[in-house]
Amino acid sequence: MADLSVDPKKLDVAEYLAAMDAATVEGGALRTAAPPEFATMVKRTSGDQLKALDASPMRERVLETIFGRMGEAFRPDKLSSSRASLVRWHVGGESESIYETELSPTGCTVTEGTSDSEPRATMTISFPEFLKLASGNANAPMLFMTRKLKLGGDIGFASNLTNLFDIPRS
Structure with missing residues (x-):
């Protein structure tokens, strides 16, 4: 491969x-x-x-x-707010990795780890399910309904996140 x-x-x-x-x-x-x-x-x-x-x-x-590569896939034209929004990702599984994405009309900035800033939304998902979500092989509402994706903070904003990115399809 x-x-x-x-x-x-x-x-x-x-x-x-x-x-x-x-x-x-x-x-x-x-x-x-x-x-x-x-x-x-x-x-x-x-x-x-x-x-x-x-x-x-x-x-x-x-x-x-x-x-x-999230910055390349981000669609700032789909963002409904002119303010920057921080999303904290907890990717679990064998270990936990935390990433933060700051989404704004000027782009998407990604940092590893947790900052002192309060996230607008928090996403908690296992590594295998995250790969499926990021590759377009799973959809967020179904992952949420089956409790494989947990959302925190602004649920309305979080539920629209996949619309803010060009997610590949196989």
């Missing part, structure tokens, strides 16, 4: 992790893939492979890649 053309369904978990290791290094295929390629790769990845990825060192590289 160094070029994301290898079908994850044809790989066992160890082969998948080795491929993801190559794909997530600096300049690797995951970091340079077009969003639809990423979406297709996630769609074809099994639950066991996602759990193994969650427990691996590649987890943080995958999250860095996704959050690092």
Whole structure:
């Protein structure tokens, strides 16, 4: 999967992790893939492979890649407010990672960790479900209804977040 053309369904978990290791290094295929390629790769990845990825060192590289590309996918023209809004993401699973996205009419700024600022919305989701959401392979309302996505703060704003980004489709 160094070029994301290898079908994850044809790989066992160890082969998948080795491929993801190559794909997530600096300049690797995951970091340079077009969003639809990423979406297709996630769609074809099994639950066991996602759990193994969650427990691996590649987890943080995958999250860095996704959050690092949010600015490119952000649609400031869809933002209904002229004020900046902070969204805090708690991505759980084998460990917890926290990212903050500040959304404003001028763009999307991402930082890792928690700031002293009060978020307008807080999203709590597991790593596998976050990958599915970020790749367009799950929808936020269904994740919320099945309690796989927890929202805090301004629920109305949080429920509209997916409309603020060009989310890939496989």
